[in-house]
Amino acid sequence: MEFLEDFTEEADELLQNINQQLLGLSEAATSSARQPIFQELLRAYHTLKGLAGMMAVEPAVEICHRSETLLNAARKGQLESDGRLVDLLLEGSRLLARLVHALPERTALTEVSTHLKRLQGWTQPTPEPPVATSGGSLLEIPELVGRHLQSEDWHRLEQGIRDGMTVGLAYFSPSPEQAAQGVNVNLAREVLLATGDLIRAVPLIEGSSVRFAFVMLHKTPDPPESLAGLEWLRLNEQPATPAQDPGEEPESWADHQRSSPISNTVRVEVGRLDDIMRLVGDLVVSRWRLQNALEESGVNERQGAPIRDSAMRIERQLRDLRQAVTRARMVPLSEVFGRMPLAVRDLARSSNCQVRLVMEGEDTQVDKVLVERLLDPLLHLVRNALAHGLESPQEREQAGKEPVGRLRLAAVPQGDSIRIEVEDDGRGLDLEAIGRSAGGRVPADAEQALEILCRPGFSTRLQAAKDAGRGVGMDVVRKAVAEMGGHLGLESHPGQGCKFWMRLPLTLTIVDSFLISLAGERYAVARDAVTEVMEVLADQIHHHPGGELLNWRGGALPLLRLRKLLGTSGPVAEPASPHALVYASGEHRVALVVDRVVGLREVVVRPMADPLLSRPWLGGATELGDGSMALILDLGQLVRHGVKT
Amino acid sequence: MSEKSAYVVCRIAETSYAIDAADVQQLEMVDTVTRVPGSEEALDGVVYLRGQVVPVLSLRRRLGLERIAYDYSSRLVIVKVEQRVVALAVDSASEFSLFGPGAWQPPPEALKGLSYLSGVITLQDRMILVLDVRRLLESDSQHRGDE
DSSP: OHHHHHHHHHHHHHHHHHHHHHHHHHHOOSHHHHHHHHHHHHHHHHHHHHHHHHTTOHHHHHHHHHHHHHHHHHHTTSSOOSHHHHHHHHHHHHHHHHHHHTTTTTOOOTHHHHHHHHHHHHHTTSOOOOSOSHHHHHHTSOHHHHTTOOHHHHHHHHHHHHTTOEEEEEEEOOOHHHHHTTOOHHHHHHHHHTTEEEEEEEEEEETTEEEEEEEEEESSOOOOOOOTTEEEEESOOSOOOOOSOTTTOOOOHHHHHHHSOOOOOOOOOHHHHHHHHHHHHHHHHHHHHHHHHHHHTTOOHHHHHHHHHHHHHHHHHHHHHHHHHHHHTEEETHHHHTTHHHHHHHHHHHTTOOEEEEEEOTTOEEEHHHHHHHHHHHHHHHHHIIIIISOOHHHHHHTTSOSSEEEEEEEEEETTEEEEEEEEOSOOOOHHHHHHHTTSOOOSSHHHHHHHHTSTTHHHHOHHHHHTTOOSSHHHHHHHHHHTTOEEEEEEETTTEEEEEEEEESOSSEEEEEEEEETTEEEEEEGGGEEEEEEOOGGGEEEETTEEEEEETTEEEEEEEHHHHHTOOOSSOOOSSOEEEEEEETTEEEEEEESEEEEEEEEEOBOOOSGGGOOTTEEEEEEOSSSOEEEEEOHHHHHHHOSOO | OOOOEEEEEEEETTEEEEEEGGGEEEEEEOOOOBOOTTOOTTEEEEEEETTEEEEEEEHHHHTTOOOOOOOTTOEEEEEEETTEEEEEEESEEEEEEEEOGGGEEOOOGGGTTOTTEEEEEEOSSOEEEEEOHHHHHHHHHHHHHHO
16 A cells, blocks of 8 residues: 555645746746746646556546647647636646545546546547657656666667657566466567667566566557567557757657656655664663663763763764754655645635735745645744635735735745745734724734634634634644744734744654752753743842842843742752743733743654643653653743643 | 463452453553543653653542552553553553453443443452453543533
8 A cells, every 4th residue: 555655645746836837937038938838837747647547547548648739739739728728627637636636445436527627628629649759659658667778779769760660668567476387578579679679678676566568669550469468559559750940849859758766765664764863862861771771880080981971972973864854854845835826726716815925034944844834824824814814805905905915835944844924915914903892902913812812712702803803713823833832822913914934843753851850850951942041040030019020131030930830849849049041922021930940952852642641832842861851841932821721 | 172262360459350452562560641631531741752752540549449649560451452552550460461252251240330341251269350351441522421
């Protein structure tokens, strides 16, 4: 079944590319701008067709094939490549996606035949273009095989086509039963050689079995003698006519090959990378254990030096190893941003607004798992922006704005974390309406408004909430962001727009953290959440009825005591001048008093999944190398809600 | 005679309890239990076992008894039920015991209210209460939800 997963994944990537190219096509103004897009589209459809063929998804093969035919005609100017064509093909792409995902059940889709008829009907005004041009027939060679062909192979094939020969592709699947009867790959080769020239034989490894592909040039289009396990395909039926005007069709397959470089990548399941990361995590802990043992062993300075050096070197190497594994898990954000143009296009249509999508920073690399989990909350925010944030063109003109709204998606790297912003230039939040619909006071600022928006079921209860500008299912968004170890924030300017942002860690498994001690226990806090560490002197603290304030840089900072928040009172008394961590969320700053900040180190986050342990302020736990554990605190949750759930 | 069933027998406050051996992964000495602040009464904390953070549930508290400090005879009975791994802290625990089907009886009328009791094993000289681990953990999470 692993093969099936690979297929789905690869098909998804191709479809995403197809969608992007189609959108690009609808925007390309000139014929020359469209040419490279056509080429990319043809290749993508073709590869997808090959894949679908391998998985025997006939309807998908058919859709791809007819889409290719249409695109070929459009490329040659025999067909108008207008928005209608793009819409038709996008519809096909959606069908293809459904077919791909329905593969395990092989669900029959009734829409397919309607769609195929539409594709077919589209071509009728202009005659079907001849498929067997030189470019066309060589495109028939599946990518899987084509990538093994050398440039001289392509030249021989091209020459052969010019000389009126037939390009053939044969597959031979060896099996033990056939081998027992003397039917093996050598025999297949002989049979094929009797009918033409063998350009190249390519072994294809598919799961645990192997299949051979033979690329042939035949003098006659007759099939070779049949042989068990041998499957023969003719790629160009009619003798090809040499290209009329070499200038007109510059994209011979030599170009074609240049634009699809031989892939150097290996597909690895994320789970395997997780395994490696776990091992690296174990190593980090083992090294700490070694360090502890060394310190307790009483070895003197001189004797211990070489051991200490080695321990240091291991630490550095571990850091490098961890970074290498982290890098291997990284994918560009465009994997998720790339899906947005299509969503925006659909949503804009249904919500009666016009929108221009601007994306920034989609090349930023983030953890694969993060990218997957990011999709839903991002879609949610985009949907809200279009449905509730942006006004209709008429409304915008009345407000003196451009009729076309602007939606900006941006990824801004910030050290160990990344900030994803979804910003619109719509009407902004109506704080009064939000307050009213929640049946309470008008929120003082965007942060308070966000609190209300994120209450479970807030928006579904009252229509007013929807009119308030935002807030469908924001609780879900915030939960998803919190599960990724991130924070959700909001800025709003009435009449000018609204910006939601998510701050997310770049990786999820190992986090640089402050280790703190509190009443004899140790806890970890992500370094990222802390802007400053300081020592608190008694005379810096001012008591007042609402709580305590800390004199800080000429201003006052609310002071919270972690001992009190957590309700811990161990045998260890709080030191006279304890340490404090400054936690900042937006404009909001708090000083959190702990006993001591013990150190800064990488901790391996172990999830705490059991229902007995599910608390929003607990980000997991980590072992410290001496057998004990430290709980990882989510300061944001603690500051906002305390420990009570 | 039909087959005997295997149980892990543990003791809490002079009473013997039996847990179906099929639910038990292993027995552990109590090492370092890390306290989790703000948790409900019956949770002692967490332990780190073979790459996993496991909650420690005090069986004493769960059964409505006073908590006592761990000592050399304290044990953690590590149970695995429906993907959950939980450590049950008990005063002491012996290895597996086998009981024939004849020894088992449904819980007596007086104990019917205790949903986590699935039966009673009577031997000549003593009585062992059979715990239903699923109910034990289930009602605990329900209890949390009620808060």
